[in-house]
Amino acid sequence: MPRMNPPPRFVDDYLPALLAQASHLISGEFHAVVTQQGFTVSEWRVLATLSDGEALSIGRLSQIATLKQSTLTRVLDRMALKGQIE
Numbered sequence: 001m002p003r004m005n006p007p008p009r010f011v012d013d014y015l016p017a018l019l020a021q022a023s024h025l026i027s028g029e030f031h032a033v034v035t036q037q038g039f040t041v042s043e044w045r046v047l048a049t050l051s052d053g054e055a056l057s058i059g060r061l062s063q064i065a066t067l068k069q070s071t072l073t074r075v076l077d078r079m080a081l082k083g084q085i086e
Contacts, residue, residue: 046076
């Protein structure tokens, strides 16, 4: 008897879910390197965003680094205490 393929699930064709899966696969190894260097992924996002020296508002930095403003404020405070930012 031929084997029937199960019908596709909604998430199999749901672009946001597929993008999240791809991001997770691509980022996993890089995130491990970041944490081995003593940074959180959020700290790396902030440093990468600020690396060109351009002044940004908290709102814009939050948007680019994909962090909520309240979370970003805590990350910035922690980084300042470590001497990673001024």
